[in-house]
Structures are given as structure tokens and as C-alpha cells.
Amino acid sequence: MESAADRSRILDPSLHPEGSLAIAWARRHSPVLTGLVASTFEDGSLEGVRVAVVVHLEAKTALLASVLADAGAEVVVAGSNPHSTRDEIAAALVERGIEVHATRGSDYGTWEKDLLAVADREPMYIVDDGAELTIRIARQRPDLYRRLRGVSEETTTGVERLRRLEAEGNLPFPAMAANDAACKHLFDNRYGTGQSTVQAVLQLTNFVMAGKEVAVVGYGWVGRGIATYVRAMGGRVSVIEVDPVKGLEALMEGHEVGSAASVLPTADIVITATGGMRAIGMRDFPHLKPNVVLANAGHHDLEIDVAALEEQAGAPRQVRPGVDRYEWNGKPINVLSKGALVNIAGGLGHPIEIMDLSFSVQGLSLHELVVNDLDPGVHILPKPLDDAIARARLEAEGVHLDSLSSEQVDDMGDWIGGR
């Protein structure tokens, strides 16, 4: 029989030692995934279950795949974005006997072929990111699509796509909105993206944050996480927002708030976090400060309109690893990581402890899909499971909580009813 290694398409299997080290380090600092989640799987429910994992392929994702495989699942892996794939991690998974289809920096066509190769393994369940695999199966493998037993989705965008499918009457299986669990969205954006984005920007530039003026475009969860870290490290934040309530929140947090035209001319660094497209585009280039640094922390590569910049300014010059300098009408403009997600493409991605939470949500979401007979449609992880993850994390940190006395609980009801 053909081995996982034979079926895989990766760059170089010999890269595995470095990858294995990184996975081992992640394992040691992921107490919930290797504790609560792994022991939940001891019921044998994953034995022989075929699971596709299509998430940014780096050490923490590999750990999730390993935990699933340890529980008896047949796991096949691709990366959700070719720019975030780590070849040594792919090699380590193959070394461990898991099938992988991914290489760093592959072109769009190759990447899509990898996804379809995963589909051709006929997974019963998908752990997806951006619904990238789910959407392709819906369009290009309709038979398989009808046979899917469940999808667990990592991101806001992917959940929106699944809800759209549901609204169109085209979601014939249950899907877990892992993203919407408290242990996912309350932590990864604020702390994970916040820290890792600022860390990546500083690492790529060797700048000091103290004294810098940083424009944050978009003040959702991601934007406010970034703003918090910038301010904490001595930067001044100016926020560009279109929503007045969010703008007022930004003001009350001590940030400056204004239009792009008023904010950009003095900003040393500009970070996009809108979830939309062209957050910084042609109408903004004239306002940018010379030598400005542009970075993207939003959902996809199009928040900074790099294509328009290149069209107007010509090809850039790489002035540092991960830093391209354009000369726009004689004004130097630096773009980090070609406008891709700077914390993943130009950094280490989310910290391990954050992914321990997110992937524990994924693990228990998958378990829910496998052991329960859920109706088709988008589901949320039940609060007791969400709570169990938080409690496991707290206990790993040595924190034990009180519980309400029955007296306290009863009184509350009475009181709400009026004395």
C-alpha cells in the first residue's frame, strides 16, 4: 500500500528535524490541546475518521493534526495560504506519517491543486480556514459535498461564507463556527494578532515603537488589539474608522481619531485591519509621509492596494528581508511582507498559547460533529465546552475559581423580580 509519504507533495522530506523540534516545543506549551482535548478523544470516536486540515501550515497547526492522528483519525493536510506554509513543518508531518500537500510560496494554481488533492482523499470532516476547502468542494466536487459529515471553521470570513451557503439552502451538513466560541475570538484577535503584528513590524524594521505615530485603519477586534499594543509600547495611535461608534470607542481609549487625509500625513507606520479591500489605496498614496511603513493585519492580501502602488510607482526594491521600497512620485513607501498578513507572512503567527485555545475549540468542535447527530446548518460550540477549555487553561496556569453559592444564585432571581 502507498504510504502517506508517497502520496504527499512537499518540498523536501529531509527538512523534518527542525520541524519536529518546533512541533515538540508547541506541544509542551499547549496544555489544553494535549490535555483536555486529547483525553476527550480517548473515547475512540476519531478512530478511522478521515479529517482534512486546511489551516496555515505551521507548528501549531501541525500539532493539531498530530493530536487528531494520535486519536486514530486519518488526517490529510494542506495549507490555507501558500505564503504561510513552512516546508520543515510539512516535512515533519510526513515523517510522522501524515499526508501533506503544501509548499511555501507555490502559485495559485498549484495551491488549488493541493486543495483538490486533499478533497480527493474524500474527507468526512474538514477543519477549515476561510472555508477555502469547503467552497472548492461545493463547486468542484458536488458529490463529495453532499456526503460531507461536518466542517469546523476557524475564521470570521469562513463563517460568513458558510452562513451565506446556509442562507442559499446549500449547506447540507452541520458546520461548527469555531471562530464564534469565546475561547477563540475573545483571545486570538486582541492578544494574538495584537502582539504578533506589532512584534513582526518591529522585527522587520528594527524600529523603536516609543515616539512613533501609528495609524491603525479599522477599529474592530484586530484593530483595537494592535492599537492597545502600540500605545502600550510608547507609540501614539491614530485611528481611521468609518463607523462612528467604533470611532468614539477609539477616542475614549485615548487614541486620536480622524479621516485618512488628516491622519496619514504624520503617521510613521500604517497598519490595516479592516477585513475589507483597498483600505489603503490610490486616494491615500498622496497623503502618506515619506519613508512610511505599510503593514497589513487584516483578513487578506488586498487591504493595501499593492497592485495599484506598483502600477503607479513601478517595481519595488527589496531594502531588507520582508521590506519592499516603492518610489511613488519620488516619495519612498515601504511595504512589509508584500501586503500579506504581516504577523504570519513576516512573523511567527499567533503565539502558541493562543493557538492552544483556538485549536482546542477546533478539537472539541470536531468531536461534537463526530459524536452527535447535529442538524445541517451553522452551530456554535456549547457554552459548557467553551467553559471547559477556559477552565483547563486557567488550571494549567495554576488558577482555580470559586463557584457561586446556591444562596447567591437564588437571591439573584428574586431580586431581578423586584422586591
Next chain:
Amino acid sequence: MESAADRSRILDPSLHPEGSLAIAWARRHSPVLTGLVASTFEDGSLEGVRVAVVVHLEAKTALLASVLADAGAEVVVAGSNPHSTRDEIAAALVERGIEVHATRGSDYGTWEKDLLAVADREPMYIVDDGAELTIRIARQRPDLYRRLRGVSEETTTGVERLRRLEAEGNLPFPAMAANDAACKHLFDNRYGTGQSTVQAVLQLTNFVMAGKEVAVVGYGWVGRGIATYVRAMGGRVSVIEVDPVKGLEALMEGHEVGSAASVLPTADIVITATGGMRAIGMRDFPHLKPNVVLANAGHHDLEIDVAALEEQAGAPRQVRPGVDRYEWNGKPINVLSKGALVNIAGGLGHPIEIMDLSFSVQGLSLHELVVNDLDPGVHILPKPLDDAIARARLEAEGVHLDSLSSEQVDDMGDWIGGR
């Protein structure tokens, strides 16, 4: 005809000059209430409308009553809690021709009589706090209750009470959950209660916050607002929570988290913010540090079980204005403001700018009730009105926002749909 002054029951009308000054100061710093809201009322919709206002009776509330009266409404006012009533403010309202039934520190029976006196003016609409007047009318004036045209409610607790009435099939009129508007709940708890609670504790004690350990009991919106200000001013925060997700959030914000038994023995100050009862009670007294200061920032006076403390320790000694010291088994325990809301009973209440937002929500909520034919049940302020308030505040601060280009809006839809 009997004048408003004749009908009012207040302490001393001659106190009005000081009260009028305070209201004038609030007016000058309430650009949204005196701008957007007042001009909305210029449509004449409030002419001759009878409105009861039952909210903590201090300067900002008086300003709301005045703005309503300026718009032609017949306003009658009582306080939502006798300990927060300011007699000079009551006098200033009467001086201006508004009927008031309230005196500071009146006993429960007197206070309730004041509420019923307001009911007897047969209001068509109520601006309520904790649904205190609404509930009494429901029970004691059932005929009037059926004739009520609408209620706008200020607090979480009041909204819960209204929803309970609705669930019981006993809410025959539309009610606006003013509390649930973004311009209310996103700002008043975090910034308003956070700042004013810390400010009141420091003012009552003359303590420095730097170096103090402060236990915050309950990590909801109020608790985290307080924790943020304590930490910002150099205190160390330890959080007591029963909900693991909230506990984990507290940990990630840099606070210590633990059980009451582990946290209380080193806490210099303990602040309750649970919304429940007996957050600090008999089982906790043995753990408290000698000379600890207890303060309550939660919904009502029972979060600190002062009755149990007095039963065990005997009557306290007032050791400073607003500070009672109990001797519990020889251990001194200081209670601020007798366990009442420390920021209102022991301080200035919410800052003016916060109430400008909250009462602008109340103003537009009332306007919605008056001009629209809403169904019975609990309603939310429409987002465009919420946005208008935020925008008006931003503009008063000199901030003007961008709007999305149509290109940006269109793209987003396409992209969500998948490329």
C-alpha cells in the same frame, strides 16, 4: 391653578442657586443632549406630553429633565434612589418650574410615596432607572399601567425586569432598552463607572493607588472598567470570578485571578461589581486583611453583606465622612458609603460627558416612542440613531470620519462570496 412648586415635595427651595450652577455646568459640557437631541425635539412632538423622569437625581438628570421641559413636555421628577438625590438640584428644578418629589436620605416608605406621587400625575411616558416606577405602577396602579404609552429604561437590571414582564405577557406598551444602545453600555460602565469608582475610593480614603493590591469581585463590564483604572494608576488587581471565560480574560489582561480565599488575605481594597447579592459575605470576612477597605460598584446595596457584618461585629464607628469601621473579631474592616454604589453615594456619579451620551440615548428613545406607533414589547434604539449620537459627540470633539467608497463596499460583498 396650583404651581409645580406647590405640588413638589423637596427639602428646601432656597437651595436652588447652587443647583442651578451645577446644571448650567453640565449643560455647557453636554453638546449632544443640547445639540442633536434638543434640535430633534424642535418638531414639537413633546408639546404637552406628560413624562415622568425617575433617575438618580443629580445635575445631569436635571439637565435631561430641563431639555424635555424646554421642548414642551410636562415633566415630573423623582429620584431612583434616596441616597443619590441632591437637594439643591431638586430645588433648582422646582425653581425652573418642574415638579419634583425627592429628598436626600429619605426612608424607604417616603421614597416610595414620592414615586406614587409621580404616578398620580398620570405620566404618558416614563424615563425609568431599574424600572422602579414602572414596576410600582404595574402593581399598584393597574389602570394607569394599561394606559402607559411607553417606557425608556436606563439600566441592565431594569431591562431584565421589563423582559420578564414581557415574557409573562404583562407588557402592554412599547419599551425602549436605552441601556442596550451602543452609546450607552459601551461607554458608561467601562469609562464612567471605572473612573468614578476609583476616584470615589481615593477621595474617601486619601490613599495612593500605586502599590495597592485591589481585589475586584466580578469581571463583567463594570469590573473590567474598574480593573483597568486600578492597574493604570499603579495598583495590582486580583480578580474573583466564577465564570472561566471571564476569568481567563482577566488573566490575559495582566491581572491575578483566584478564589476569594486565595485573593482576599492580601487585598488592601475590595470592590464588588457582580450585579448579584452577597458577593462579599459571611464566608469571606475571615479572609479579609486587617484594615481592608470594602466598596461596592455593583447594581445595588446588597453586594457587600453589610447586615451580616453588623450582626457579627456590632455597630460601626464613622472614622471619616463616608467611611465606617467595623471591628470583626478584633479585625478592623472599613466599609465605604455603607455599601451603596460608591461612585454615586460617595462621589460625583458618572462624568458629565458619559451622561451626555446616555441621556441622549434616552432623549432619542423617548422621541421614538412618541412619534412612532411601536408594538408593545422591548425595543432597541435603531442603529442610525445610535450612530448619530456617536457622530455628534465626535464632531463636538472636532473629529470627522471618512466614509467607505462605493468601490470598497462593493468589493467586500464579492470577496465574501469567494473569488
Next chain:
Amino acid sequence: MESAADRSRILDPSLHPEGSLAIAWARRHSPVLTGLVASTFEDGSLEGVRVAVVVHLEAKTALLASVLADAGAEVVVAGSNPHSTRDEIAAALVERGIEVHATRGSDYGTWEKDLLAVADREPMYIVDDGAELTIRIARQRPDLYRRLRGVSEETTTGVERLRRLEAEGNLPFPAMAANDAACKHLFDNRYGTGQSTVQAVLQLTNFVMAGKEVAVVGYGWVGRGIATYVRAMGGRVSVIEVDPVKGLEALMEGHEVGSAASVLPTADIVITATGGMRAIGMRDFPHLKPNVVLANAGHHDLEIDVAALEEQAGAPRQVRPGVDRYEWNGKPINVLSKGALVNIAGGLGHPIEIMDLSFSVQGLSLHELVVNDLDPGVHILPKPLDDAIARARLEAEGVHLDSLSSEQVDDMGDWIGGR
């Protein structure tokens, strides 16, 4: 024999109960002064020693006077500024048998007569503030001046004055620069003035700090303390400085830095902290934002040129207790506490714990003067005594430090010498 009460000149002895409560509260939260310092005095060295205490006459100062009297000293007290004197505190001291010459709000002539009345008690030692009593004795009681055995001075300004006397060859006794001790100047400005100034401004105005722009004029120890607290509470700080190194430090702390003309037009609150005169004066009035609030946290009442403002704008209107509004060319300008030190005249002064440190320095400084035969000139508290105060404070907080092992100490010397 005439009693202390007979010799005193205060407003009303019957005010003593409230004052006694406040002193008792301060005593309970001053572990160093009532511990280390009081036990140092148990050597009897203060028995019968005549000491003048001329410091802002409020509860903590009264505690210092009491501790000295408890140790057997003959204490006589005046206030260092008539606007900060608390009449109930003066009454409590007299009740306790200490002679006092002070009334709140007395005019300059009366205040100076009080100082001279203290001089006429022929003190051997002075605990002085701003060297106010020392300078007057030097000029108006030259015989007594030559007989003085020592002065311990509280403030930067007073130390400068004493050094000037020393430089002129006119300091015939030893003086302790209490201000220069670490336990004084490292804590009172940053934490004490920082917190109490912000607290007083918020208390006088009922403003929220979140979202405010606050101009801090002068970025010395006081200014940076204020800036830290403003930023911590959600304000944006802009700093006006003339010293480029201080300006750069402010920038690196995340503040905006600029000239008065660039900063003032958008500042909601302006706080002076320069130690100089006319930090905000005629050339600045045109730049101020309408409805701005001006407060002074600097050494004396002339940092805001209130006289020039009144000359140009006419007499102000009191719009709130402690808030005067001027109309300057139609622009409203609010001045807090008439330009006097806002944290003392408009607030509670420094927090108790800060004064416990400062007055412990004073206590040990006085003890040094009494038990040692120091040469004339300005002296600094020996570091072991400074350390002892810090250690006592830490131990009161339950903190115990390590000490260096001899191995660690020895190595360091070797290593500095080069390997």
C-alpha cells in the same frame, strides 16, 4: 501658666472632633512614621526640644507634629500657606495640647504675623516648607537666627533658598535637605502629585479623562507624574517644554510634544508644572480653546498669570466650587482653585502613604540634627537612614528583600577590574 490653647490663634477650637478623626485615620495608615520614626525617638533625644513645624497644615502634618510631641518635644505649628490650612485640624492639635497659629484663608499680613508668633516661641529646630520661617527669622529675628540649631526642609524651592544662604555665607547652622532624600523626591512628585492633581481636576469638574486632550506645561518630575496619570486614564497628553532632552523624553513616553502655539488650541485641560512663573500668560490666552480648564500643579500660585487674565477679562464668575470662569474676548476660560496648587487647595493634598514617607524623612532628619554635632551647611540624610525608611515601608506591605551574597559582591569588584 498659660496653656497651648491660650497661646494659639486658630479659628474655632470646637472644630476638633472632625480634625481628630482625620488625624487618627492618617495615623493608622502611616506605619513608618508611627513605627520606625516613633521608636527612633524613644531614645529621649527630643525631650524638651522646642520644634517649629511650618508645613501645609492638614491631617498628615498634624500627625507629624503629634509624633514629635509624643516624643517629648515642645511643638509649635503654623501653616506654610493660608489656603491649605484646615481649621478643624488646627483645632484638633490645640485640643491635644499643641500650640498653633493658623487660620484658613487669612491674608498675607496675618499669615506672616502667625509665622513670627511661632518664631517668638524661640524654636531650636524648624521643620520648614519653602524655608518660609527660616527666611523670615534670618531677616527679622537675626539674634534668634544665630541661635538656631538646625532646619529640615521639605521642598526643592526651600533647599535652593538654603543653598543660596549657604553660598552667601549666611547659614550658621546645619540644615537637612529632606527633599533630596530618595524616600521623599522619588515618590512624592511622581505618585503623590501625579495622582492627586488628576484626582482634584476630575473632582472639581466632574469630567471624564478618557478622550480628553491635556496639555502639560513643564516635563520635570511633577509634569511627568501628571502626564503618566492622564495617559493611564485615557487622556491624550501634549507636552510644552523648553528643554530638548526633556522634550525628547516626553516624546518617547508616547506624548505629543510641541510649542504652546501648536498645542494649546486643541487642549481641553492645561496643567502647569514648571516651577517658574507665568508658564501660561498673556501670550498664551489667544491660543486657548474655548471652555478650556486651567490648573496649576507647580510650586506657587503664579504659574498661571491669573492677574493678567483678570486685568484683560474682568472679574470671573464662580461657576462651580473651585472653578472661576473668565470671559476673555468672549472666550470662556475656566481657572481651578484660583491658580493655587490644585491638589492641595482644590483636593486632599498628597495621599497619606506618600506623606508617611516624606515625614519619616523629616522625622529622621530632625533626629540627625538633634543627636549629631553636624557642621553648618546643607546636609543630606545618610543613605542607611533613607534605606531604613524604604525597608520599613516595604515590610509594612509584607515585602521582604534578599541581600547580596558575599560571593556576588566580591565577584563584582573583580569583574569591573577586568578579567
Next chain:
Amino acid sequence: MESAADRSRILDPSLHPEGSLAIAWARRHSPVLTGLVASTFEDGSLEGVRVAVVVHLEAKTALLASVLADAGAEVVVAGSNPHSTRDEIAAALVERGIEVHATRGSDYGTWEKDLLAVADREPMYIVDDGAELTIRIARQRPDLYRRLRGVSEETTTGVERLRRLEAEGNLPFPAMAANDAACKHLFDNRYGTGQSTVQAVLQLTNFVMAGKEVAVVGYGWVGRGIATYVRAMGGRVSVIEVDPVKGLEALMEGHEVGSAASVLPTADIVITATGGMRAIGMRDFPHLKPNVVLANAGHHDLEIDVAALEEQAGAPRQVRPGVDRYEWNGKPINVLSKGALVNIAGGLGHPIEIMDLSFSVQGLSLHELVVNDLDPGVHILPKPLDDAIARARLEAEGVHLDSLSSEQVDDMGDWIGGR
């Protein structure tokens, strides 16, 4: 004649392109060094002057060497520590015609030979770090030592060594304590070391800081810089100090303070910053938490007693690049960068803008030595030059300061003299 390339000893000249890019990036973000300093050198004073530069050999140091060479100096370079040398930077300097003696990771003997090779070029002036070259010349090249015209020294340690030589009567030339200039020591430790240390720890571990407990050993300038950044990013700081005043400062900043035995058992990360030796050593290993991460930010490699750890635990296993894991009695202990300065050996060193300040001090210090006939001994950069650097930096950031009016200056003198 032999070229600079011929005389140099570096790893590989062909590495120059990457090094040149890094230097160009540093140049673009060093406005003071390339502005004020370079234009000061336009007086020709450096023409033909032989200068040795012995500082951590990375991009910013190379920029300093280039600016000196651009001014006509004959520059010869070695690294102050073999672990911080970047071979591609060395190659870029040689490519530009500057003589270099340095390779990364060379052993002690080789490194010292490189220093002596620099000495053999008979420099007239030295820009030194830790006085490493100066001390060696003093001992091993006494004739040259007597002919030296001046030394400008970068670090606290080096200045201490020079003062010791001066005290021993063995400093026959003027030395500038560049370290003591405001534009050096007020910025590099607090902001430079603070940020870069935290950044390096996070980069080496992929940890999140939020929720971590971090013990900081030593609360001098470096320690408090680190503590500030840890707390700002959501960590809880516990400080180990032996000095009570510093301990009290740490407490007032909101940190926990305690002995090693009380603090270490719960610390996730331990960072040393004492300037001494064996800050974490044998007596501490039993207290460490399993899986703890140890990092050093102090002056030299001996703050963590790695030798003792290896002796007791055996050789470590590298578990990630820059992370060694020891098993001490079965307890895993992770050491970053082998105990070397983590921000340099494991990170990018100080941010560019910080080094722009530090090396501008070095540049003007060297200029002072060259153009003035200073007496032998340790000197400080005159304040006007220090101010000029700060002002140039502010102006590069677009900030322009006010100056005091003569009226303000005059008044201050009068007032200090007493009214």
C-alpha cells in the same frame, strides 16, 4: 600599498550585499548621525585621524564607522563581543574600504588577537565599549597607551573601568563618558533594552506575554525598562531586588516585589538585569518553576550561572534556535542565547533610532576630543551638545520647542530669592 581588504580578517567578503542593505536602512533612519554629526565633521577635523571602533559589530555600528570614514578618518574596526558580530556587516565595511578584524562566534583567543590587530594600527582615538580595547592597550601596549589622544566610551561598565584607571593615576589622556550623556543613558536602557529584550524573548519562544508572570532580577534602568514593557504587554512583573529604595519604586510602579525564594516558584520567565554576577545561580535552581525560560539582559554573560547549571544538569539539548533545555533533577529549565545578552545575541540589538542617539553622542564626543585640548581624565559631553542632539532628533520628528521668555527667566531668580 596593502588595501583595507588585504589587512582585514573577516569571514567572507562576498557577504557584503546583505550587509550593505542593512547599513543603508540604518542610514535612512538615523537623521541625527547623518545630519548634525556629519555636518559637524565638515570642519575637516577628522581628516587623516586614525580611529579604532570597537563596539558590537552590527549595522548601526557600521554606520557610525562609515560616517567617520566619510569625514576623512582612517577607521579600523573590531567587535566588542564575538557573539554579536554580524559577518555580512563586516563584509560590507570591508567592501566600503574600512579595515575590519572580526568573525562571529570566534573563540576568546582569536577575538583578543583581533583587538590587538586593531591596536597595531596605532589608533589615535578609540570609540570603545566596555573599555575592552583601552584596557588591553594599557596592559599589552604600554607605549601606545601613553600616546593615545582620547577614548570615548559607550557603557556604564567601561566608564567605571576608566574612572578606576583615573583613580589609580593611570589615565594619561582625556576620556569622554559618552554613556553619561543624557541622549545616551536616558534612552537606550529604558526604551532600547526594554523593547528589544522583550521582543527577543517573544521571538525566540513564540510565547504570548499576556497572562505571563515575569520575574525581573535587578531594578536599575535596564530592569525597569524591561518591567515596563512586560507590564504594558499584559504580563505580571515580580521584581527581585536587594536595594530597598529600588524595591519600593518597583512596588509603586505596580509590580510585585519579593525575595528570589518567594518570586521564582511562580515565574514563567526570569530576566536578569543586575550588572553583577550569578544573579541566578545554584541557590535559585531549586526554586525555579518547571519549563521556566531564563534570559539575560545584564552587562555580561555571567548573570545566569550557566556553568553551574551545566555542571549540575549535564549538557543541554537545543530545543529551538537560541533555546537550550537543561534537565535539572528532572525539571526542565530553558536558557535563551546561552545566557548572553538576549537582545543582541538573540535579537536585533537596540532599535535604530536609539543607536542614532547613542552614536551621535559618540560622534560629538570624538569631535570634542579631536578639536579641544582637554586635560587627561574622564569628561562629560557638554550639555549644549547633548541638547543639540535631542533638538535634532525632535526636529527630525517634526517637533519644534518654545524657549523661555526673558521675563520668565528673570522672575524665577527673584522668586527663589524670596519675596
